[in-house]
Amino acid sequence: MTRLTADIRSTFTADGAEPFTVDAALEVESNETCVVLGPSGSGKTLLLETIAGFHEHTGVVTANGTDITGQPPEERGFGFVFQDYALFPHMTVRENVEYGTRYRESSRDAAELLAELGVAHLSERNPPTLSGGEKQRVALARALAIRPSVMLLDEPLAALDVPTQQALRDDLVDVLADVTAVYVTHNRTTARAVADRIVVMQDGRVVQRGTPEDVFERPASPMVARFTGANVIDLSAAPSLRRILDDDIGSQARSDGSGRGPVDRDSGTDAADHVAIRPEAITLNDADGDLSATVERVVREDATSRVTLAFDDVTVEAFATSPPVVGTEVALSFPRDRLHPC
Amino acid sequence: MATETERRFEIAAVGRTPLVVAFVVVQALAFAAAYSVGQPTWYAYFIVGSTAVTAYALDGTSFTVATATAGSLLMVALGLPLFMFVARQTPALVIEKALDPDVHRVLYLGVYGPLLAALLSLLFGVPLAHLLAKGFSGQPLVESLVDLPLVVPHSVAGIIILFGFGKGGAFPQFSVLGTMVGLVLAMAFVSAPYAVNASREAFEAIDDRLEYASRIHGANNWETFRRVTGPLAVRGMITGGVLAWARAVSEFGAVAVVAYSVEFFYPFAGGTVTAQHAPVFVYNTYLQGGLEESGAVAFLLLAVSAVIFLLVRYLTDDGTAGGMP
Structure with a gap:
């Protein structure tokens, strides 16, 4: 002891x-x-x-x-x-x-x-x-x-x-x-x-x-x-994600009057340059999602596949149990509580 | 034509030991033949030629053949005089000298004196080697001092010793001139660098983490040295001791100046006797009796040294050394 x-x-x-x-x-x-x-x-x-x-x-x-x-x-x-x-x-x-x-x-x-x-x-x-x-x-x-x-x-x-x-x-x-x-x-x-x-x-x-x-x-x-293996997204190179996050901040500000969205809960800044999200937090959907991305690469791992996806001028990695085809478009969802400014 | 693989396979099939033995036997026979017909020069050509052919047969690359041939020229310069020296001995004279009590005393002193010098070098050289392996401020100065005897002419080393420990030296009431202490000191002066450097290399080869592991699991510095560092470096220390001993056996200059002739306890006579260190004795015999007589004494010294050297090598060999089987 x-x-x-x-x-x-x-x-x-x-x-x-x-x-x-x-x-x-x-x-x-x-x-x-x-x-x-x-x-x-x-x-x-x-x-x-x-x-x-x-x-x-x-x-x-x-x-x-x-x-x-x-x-x-x-x-x-x-x-x-x-x-x-x-x-x-x-x-x-x-x-x-x-x-x-x-x-x-x-x-x-x-x-x-x-x-x-x-x-x-x-x-x-x-x-x-x-x-x-x-x-x-x-x-x-x-x-x-x-x-x-x-x-x-x-x-x-x-x-x-x-x-x-x-x-x-x-x-x-x-x-x-x-x-x-x-x-x-x-x-x-x-x-x-x-x-x-x-x-x-x-x-x-x-x-x-x-x-x-x-x-x-x-x-x-x-x-x-x-x-630690998280995706780091430069928001200046990902305007579509920034727009979504700004909309979230706006709607949350309107609803609770705090003026702060979920993303900036720890840092206290509304204008983070980068956000981090773990690959396992990003979900791939066929239809609905926050935004659309192109499948660039699929690498088989033990029970899943690591998928590299591109949107705007950034790439992110996510995991998928049923891997998409390279070159196709998929919808990505970013759970707001898993996005963290850094 | 044999490929590289086939050639290696053939060597593996024969084994290295028989190859080396065959090479040595062929060399001995060639020398004996050349010497017996009064043409030892022919053997010089044979060494170079046979080495080149052997290198070609074993490896086949021009680089190996060239390096082996160049190396064989040096072997001619070093080996041929030795072969001639052995071949030209007069057995009767060698036996006569081998039975001479004066020569016995010289040979005893020639082994015993260097042994004391080597032990002295290790006793104080190993702690210094450990310090040097760990590093300390001012280390280059100490390193230079340790290596100084390697570059100082040995007669000068003898003079330096007399200035330090002779009449009017650091201990005015005591002079090492012509004493056993002087002899050992002169030998240690020139042989200590070998003991220190070999031990130091052995300490440096030990991973610091082994000492860390020893310390963190409870052993202090002394215990760590006794149980880990010392045992792991002991082979280097023995090598250093053997090198120091061998260097002391061959020492002439410093000994001739400091302890030309010394009195020492000779157990076979049950009392003290006076004798000269073997190289000094050989030189004196050469001056007084000529090449043949001094050669017989030198031959005996060479034989005793070689036997002791090979014995120590055999006792300390762990079979990990490369090269000769």
Whole structure:
């Protein structure tokens, strides 16, 4: 039961690299999973490593209100799962998992953990002989063996193939349910699956924080919208959509006297340049809709198709269970409560 | 005409070890034949020609043939004198020297002194190598100092040591001139860079994240070094130690200046004896007894060094090195 806060404001310099400034704050409640989401080079791994105590910094990290900024990593009681596993190659799987147990008063049984994660049969093997998924399960077991107060995970699924990612992601959801965790990823699917709250980073700064719904449905900027997979529509290039939205604002203003429409409910501006909407929110109809669009491309995905549609000077993506024919006209509906200015 | 695939298949079918053994045997026979007819020059031509033919047979590209041929010219320059040196030994003289107690002392000192120098280089060089691998401010200055012995003429190194630790040096009451300490110091001065640099490369090759993983799971710096960094770098340290030892065995200049002749404990005599470091002894024998006599002592030193070197290589080889099987 650990509440973690971190407020990092530091410039880091690696050999031969440009100095990089991280200016980011996190607050993670007990047993909550905070996902740090951002593109490569946004500083999310650096932030995680700084929370772990690997880098000196000018900032403050607290655990349950106690300032642990000056504590070395070995005294923090955290677990860490690395993207590239970082298993000790000269030790067996069992020795890897037991590595930290001698330093902790309370620890978990290595054999039991390996069995829970489905890799008990590998206990006497050496890490270089394991597959990526097996290695990451062992790395997860090693971190869990010390009963960490906080789990720090740096893109643990990034180096794995898709089926292994899905299987391990399911395990992670279970594992992270009852531990405070900070999970760094650039994968929005993973973020949505494991997050209780999300912090989006860009260029070393936090650009949005909130629940998964906040971030995915109400992105704070076009960058966040694009990164989370939403359509970003430039209204200056989509006059037909702007007209519809203006009409909505007008009619709502007339009905409630507020002068504000549904689209600008959060931003408080009537003149947003961009609106974001998730692909799954847009519906395709044969006849009635807000406007007409041309089908430009259809890509089959698992149980549905991703359809690229063009209207005015913009394109948007939507999902359809029965894909339309490329080149045909379809009617699009934009649920007003899913449109968000950004 | 064989295609590339067929050629590779043929090599795979034969195996690399028999090929290498066959090549060495053919070379030895060719040298023996050329030497026995008094025409060792013919063997020089044979090395170049046989290497080019072998390269063509194994690879077939003009690039490989050209590089192998150019490389074989260097091998002639390095290898032919060695072959001639071995071939021209007088067995009776070698046996006589091998039974000479003075030579025993020289050979003992020639192995034991460098061993102390290598251990000294590792004892203080490994911590320095770890620091250099991690990086610190002022590092280029320290790096230059570490590498200085590689470029300083070794007789100059000897003079520098005497200025530092000889009469009137840093410890006025103690002089290393003509002592075992001086001998080891002179050897360590010229061999430490090998121990430091090999260890440093080994530390640099270790992913920082392994150390992070060790620390975050509870191990402090000392424990991390003992359980992770040290074991992963140990092969590099041994390589550094062997290189330092080999360099110290061959050291002449600095030793001749600092410790021309030293007194040391010789266990086979049960007391202290006086002897010279092997290269100095070989040089003295050459000046006093000529090429043949000094060659016999040099041959013994070469044989002892080669046996120890191969033994260490064998003991530390994990089978991952490329090249020769």
